[in-house]
Amino acid sequence: xxxxxxxxxxxxxxxxxxxxxxxxxxxxxxxxxxxxxxxxxxxxxxxxxxxxxxxxxxxxxxxxxxxxxxxxxxxxxxxxxxxxxxxxxxxxxxxxxxxxxxxxxxxxxxxxxxxxxxxxxxxxxxxxxxxxxxxxxxxxxxxxxxxxxxxxxxxxxxxxxxxxxxxxxxxxxxxxxxxxxxxxxxxxxxxxxxxxxxxxxxxxxxxxxxxxx
Amino acid sequence: xxxxxxxxxxxxxxxxxxxxxxxxxxxxxxxxxxxxxxxxxxxxxxxxxxxxxxxxxxxxxxxxxxxxxxxxxxxxxxxxxxxxxxxxxxxxxxxxxxxxxxxxxxxxxxxxxxxxxxxxxxxxxxxxxxxxxxxxxxxxxxxxxxxxxxxxxxxxxxxxxxxxxxxxxxxxxxxxxxxxxxxxxxxxxxxxxxxxxxxxxxxxxxxxxxxxx
DNA sequence: GGGCATTTGTTAACTTCTTCACAATTTTAG
DNA sequence: CTAAAATTGTGAAGAAGTTAACAAATGCCC
Numbered sequence: 380x381x382x383x384x385x386x387x388x389x390x391x392x393x394x395x396x397x398x399x400x401x402x403x404x405x406x407x408x409x410x411x412x413x414x415x416x417x418x419x420x421x422x423x424x425x426x427x428x429x430x431x432x433x434x435x436x437x438x439x440x441x442x443x444x445x446x447x448x449x450x451x452x453x454x455x456x457x458x459x460x461x462x463x464x465x466x467x468x469x470x471x472x473x474x475x476x477x478x479x480x481x482x483x484x485x486x487x488x489x490x491x492x493x494x495x496x497x498x499x500x501x502x503x504x505x506x507x508x509x510x511x512x513x514x515x516x517x518x519x520x521x522x523x524x525x526x527x528x529x530x531x532x533x534x535x536x537x538x539x540x541x542x543x544x545x546x547x548x549x550x551x552x553x554x555x556x557x558x559x560x561x562x563x564x565x566x567x568x569x570x571x572x573x574x575x576x577x578x579x580x581x582x583x584x585x586x587x588x589x590x591x592x
Numbered sequence: 593x594x595x596x597x598x599x600x601x602x603x604x605x606x607x608x609x610x611x612x613x614x615x616x617x618x619x620x621x622x623x624x625x626x627x628x629x630x631x632x633x634x635x636x637x638x639x640x641x642x643x644x645x646x647x648x649x650x651x652x653x654x655x656x657x658x659x660x661x662x663x664x665x666x667x668x669x670x671x672x673x674x675x676x677x678x679x680x681x682x683x684x685x686x687x688x689x690x691x692x693x694x695x696x697x698x699x700x701x702x703x704x705x706x707x708x709x710x711x712x713x714x715x716x717x718x719x720x721x722x723x724x725x726x727x728x729x730x731x732x733x734x735x736x737x738x739x740x741x742x743x744x745x746x747x748x749x750x751x752x753x754x755x756x757x758x759x760x761x762x763x764x765x766x767x768x769x770x771x772x773x774x775x776x777x778x779x780x781x782x783x784x785x786x787x788x789x790x791x792x793x794x795x796x797x798x799x800x801x802x803x804x805x
Numbered sequence: 806g807g808g809c810a811t812t813t814g815t816t817a818a819c820t821t822c823t824t825c826a827c828a829a830t831t832t833t834a835g
Numbered sequence: 836c837t838a839a840a841a842t843t844g845t846g847a848a849g850a851a852g853t854t855a856a857c858a859a860a861t862g863c864c865c
Contacts, residue, residue: 471680580666
């Protein structure tokens with residue numbers, strides 16, 4: 380599955396949750412299409428890929444579709460997550476309530492700040508980064524959330540790879556390198572900001588030219 | 593310009609900064625291509641769109657290219673930003689050092705928590721959300737960073753639209769609606785997490801089937 | 806129950822994006 | 836100065852993704 384399709388599935392899922400709240404039992408392809416900005420035709424093709432069958436005149440079962448998408452994204456499998464870097468961003472993410480919905484549980488947290496070590500973050504005790512190798516053996520975490528300063532991101536990423544982590548959700552503004560068997564998902568916050576900058580320029584009402592006004 | 597191209601430009605820019613640090617004066621199309629995962633040919637087509645001319649046998653001038661990309665994304669224009677919601681995420685973003693690079697300056701900050709009102713965030717005083725309409729008239733902010741709980745995101749977004757904001761960088765897990773002339777850039781953190789979940793599944797060593805082993 | 810409106814499943818056409826290929830250009834080496 | 840190597844600029848081929856279109860199925864209304 381390519382990234383564009385994953386992205387669409389995530390949007391469908393979001394829309395499904397909205398529909399569920401509204402009490403809908405079925406979702407039409409056009410309703411899902413609207414959540415992403417593609418045609419209903421495209422959605423139906425995605426549904427075929429998921430082997431979801433819809434009812435003519437009704438659409439796709441919201442519940443069944445939710446299961447299929449979550450399954451395709453492997454959201455049901457329980458997965459351990461380590462939070463590495465417990466600054467504001469680490470805290471914000473830890474408490475954001477996003478983990479459970481994706482099957483993750485925060486099982487460990489690390490920082491280098493002695494003032495933070497020993498404190499609790501979403502129920503786990505923050506340990507010093509030096510303890511990471513042993514600690515991750517005790518509390519297996521398939522992935523880690525890397526929220527450390529950009530300067531040390533690569534160094535800490537190496538630590539994580541050595542500790543056996545299989546995926547890194549990277550918030551640093553740098554491409555961290557890792558062996559091929561480790562997945563890196565970069566969450567480039569500054570890219571969002573730059574995109575906003577461009578979109579603002581696009582939407583700015585065109586300047587009235589000096590002549591001809 | 594489409595989103596995919598914007599995304600590539602952002603990656604080129606990142607790579608250019610790396611090259612700059614290493615003291616390189618020229619960047620070849622293949623070097624830039626490597627930062628995104630496309631062919632050098634695709635890069636050269638992007639360069640044409642930017643009207644950047646390269647030197648055969650050398651590549652593109654790092655400095656000139658940086659200017660062209662930053663200009664295309666409108667990163668040079670000074671833009672005011674309001675931070676709405678000064679929890680951990682708001683704090684983290686405010687202090688992340690990402691604003692200046694995209695031409696933004698944090699000019700205002702708001703929260704509903706009386707304990708936070710009056711405190712300082714990256715040099716600006718946090719005000720109560722009720723003051724938002726008037727405050728944004730004083731300190732013009734073309735955009736706002738929406739880091740409030742998901743439940744109130746739409747309500748606060750409406751406030752921002754009424755206050756004349758032209759763009760919203762939305763961190764809530766919901767699609768906020770706004771008039772067409774207001775740009776919404778959704779930073780869906782949970783999508784990143786779901787994508788990671790899928791990638792982990794993909795990379796998991798395939799189970800040895802029970803038979804034939 | 807019959808007819809009509811709605812929606813899926815699926816193939817084909819269309820559009821967009823990406824890479825390929827190669828002449829033209831510049832640098833480097835001897 | 837000449838030849839070889841590297842790299843751009845660009846048109847065409849190829850791949851991938853998207854929409855269009857329509858038969859088949861289903862539900863709804865009277």
